[in-house]
Amino acid sequence: MIAKTPLKAGCAGLVLALGLGAAASAQDASKTYKGAPEFQFGELKIKPRGRIFLDQVWQDVDRETGADEDLEDGRVRMARVGVQGSYGDHLSFVVEGDFGLEQSNWEDVYVEYSPAKGATFTAGHFKTVGLENMTSDTYTTFMERGPFTDVLGVGRTLNLQGRLNGKTWTASVFALGDNINNPSVPSDRPTGSQEQYGFGGRVTYAPIVSGDTQAHLGAWVRRRDRADQSNYSYGVRNNTNFGSRYLTTGGVGVRDTQVGLEGALVHKAWSVQGEWANAHVERIADAEDDVQVWYVFASWFPTGESRRYQADQGQFGRVKVKRPVTQGGAGALELAVRYDSADLTDVGTPNAGEYSGWTFGANWYLHPYMRVMANYSISQNELRAPVSDVDVKTFQLRAQFDW
Template identity: 50%
Template sequence: MTIKTSLCAGAALGVFLLGATAVQAQDTTTSWKGAPLFTNDTLTFKVRGRVYEDFVSQDVDRQTGADFEANVTRLRTARLGVEGTWNANWAYKAEASISSGGGVTAWEDLILEYKPNDNLSIMAGNFKTVAFENISSSRYITMMERGPYNDVLDVGRVMNVQVKANGENWTAAVAISGDSLNNADPTATATGGSETVGVNGRVTFVPINTDTTKVHLGAWARVRDRQDQANFTYQARNNTNYGARYVTTGAVGVSDKMIGLEGLFIQGPFSVQGEWAKADVDRLANLSSDFTTYYVSASWFVTGEIRNLDVKKGELGRTRILNPMTSGGLGALELAVRYDNVDLTEFNIAATAGEYKAWTLGATWYPHPYVRFMANYTKSENDNAAVGADVDVDTLQFRAQFDF
C-alpha cells in the first residue's frame, strides 16, 4: 500500500482550504482547543499538529569494533493535519508527518470513523490498534520514546478496518489489518503480489476508577502473515529514535502470533505502568522461534498532577496542569524511571539476536498542557554473547515539544 509521500503536505493543505470554505458558507462559532476549533451546527473543523526538537548525546562502547561518541541536534518530528466531524455519527482525521527522523515525509493517522451510537465505532484507515503505550499519543507518554517494546513488536500504523465497542469502564475492539499506507506495493508477479495481512483484537477493563485512583488492565492478540512482502525483522533500538540497533534478528519472520498484557496503576501523583508480550515466529524451512519483551515504569508528579487515563478509549490523555505559567504558576514537574527488556536469544541464526536491557531516568517540565521540556538518560546493554559482540550504550537526550 503506497501513496506519493511528496503530496502529503499539499493534501493536508487542500483539506484545510476545503474545510475553511465549508465553514464560511454559514455562520460559525470559534472556540480554542490548543488551536482554533470551528463549529457550524454539527460540523466541526480543527487544524492539528506537533513539533519535537531533540538534542542527543550518545556514547557507544563495543566489545568488538571501534567505540565512538555522537552529539546531534535533530527534528524528531513535525506534523500537520486536520480533524473534525460532519455530525454526531461521522468523524475524520488526516495527519501528515512533514519531517520525521531525517526529513522523511509520510502519512500518520488517516481515519474515517462512523459511530452509530455512543458505544460503538467503525473505523477505516491508517492507524494503530494494539498495545497501551503504542496507541496512546506520544504527546502524553512519560518518556521521550516508547522504547524497544514497540520497536521489536512492529505494532505501528497500518491500514485497518476496526470495530470497537466501549462501556463506562471497558473497551473491546477487533480489526483486519494490511500494510502501512507508506510502504511500497508488493510487485505483482507470476508468484503473487499480496501485501501483509493480519487480524488483531484488544480488550481493556478499569475495575477502579475514582478521581485519584485508577487501575487499568488490558490484553491483546495479533496474527499476521507477510504474504509476498519481505520477511519480518525483530529488533530493538536504545530507547531513542537516534542511532543503530545492536540487537536484531535480521529479516527472518514469515508469519507470527503475538499476545500482550498491559497495566496501569494511578494513585494521585504516583503511577506504575507496564506491558509484557510474547511472540511465536514462523520462519522459512519450517523453523520457528519465540521471544518475549516487557517494560515497567513509574512516575511521580512532584507538583501534584494526576496522569489522565481516558477510560472509554483505553489510552492516555492530556494531563491537566494545576498551575500553568499561562495563569501565573510555575507549571508541572514529573520524574520517572523505566526498565526495558527484549530477549531474542532463541533466534540463533543471527549473530546479533541477543538480549537488550536498559534503565532510563526521565524528568519533564510542563509550562502548560501543550508544551513540554524533557530530559532522558538511558544506560543500555546489548548482549550478543554467542559471538562476543556486546555493545553498551549511554544516551542523554533533551526535547522541546509543543502541539496544537
C-alpha cells in the first residue's frame, strides 16, 4: 500500500519545486508553446498541464411512485493541474491532480521508460482498458463517458504495464492494484488488510489507415480480486456525473473477469464508435452472475473537421480546428447521437435491472484547446419489483479549456 499523501500538500510542493527550478535556470531555458509554455533545462523538459470544465446541469427525475424531482446545479466539474515532462530520450512522467467536485484527488501519476522505439514500461496510477476510457475526457465526444465505464469500474488504478506498438497496432499487459485515492484497508481486520489486485491485457489494430478513412478494432480482458476490500458494486449513472445511481447491484462481487470489444470507423467528417463488455461476477457461496453493457454513437462535423484517430496509440486525440476563432474563423461544430444499454438483471438484487439511454450532443470548438458542449439525455432505469422504475431527463452545458 502506497502512502496516500494529501493532494493539496503534494501539489503545492510540486508547484514550488517547479517554480524554484524555473527561477534558478530561467536564463538557460528554451521555450516553446504546446497549449502551455514548455521549458527545457539540459535534458529535462517540463510543461504545465491541466483542464477546467465548468458545468450547468438541469435534471428531471420521474419515479413510478410519483416522488418526482427537479434538480439543478452549477459546478466546477473538473479542475486539474499538473506537470508532464521527459528526461533524455527514454524517460517521461506525468503528475496531475483534480480539485473539482468539492474534493481533491490524484489523477494520472506515472513514470514511463521506453528502452526502444515501440516498447514502453509504465508504473504508476493510470488507465489500461477501453477505447473511450483510454481517450482523454478532453477529447471525448460527449460530456461524460456514460454507463460503460461506470458499470465496469475501469478508471485509474495503480498499475505496472508493459506495452508494444507499431504504426497500426498496440499490445499491452498489466498487473493492477487499488485506486490511490481510496482509503487504506484497516490493518486491524481479523481477515487481513490486503488491497485488491489483478491483471489483464489489451490489443488494438487499425485495418484501415488512409487520408480520409481510419478503422479501429480492439479487445481486452481484466481479472480482479477484491482481497480484503469491500465487494465490487456495478452501477449506472444516467449519462451524467450528476445525480444518483438508481440502477445498482450493490456490493456483490468478490472477484470478476471482464472481457471487452471495441470498434470505430472514421470517414472524413463522419464517425461511428461502439464497445461491448461482459463482467463475469463471482460472489460469496460460489454464486456467479453476468453483467453486460454496451454503447454505440455517431458523430458528424458539418464544418468539415474529423475526429483524429491515433492508430499507434489505440485511442483518439485532439481535433484539429480548420478555422479557429482566434484566426477570425467560426470554429468547428460537431453533432452526435449515442445509445447506451446495461443489463444487471442476472445479479437479482432489488435495485438491479436494465438501463437504456439516448444522448444528443453538440460541440463547438472555438480553437483546439477550448470548446463549448451541450448534451441532452433521456434515460430509463427498469428496476426489479417491488422497486419502482425511474426515468431521468438531463440537460447539461459545459465550457471547457485545457492547456
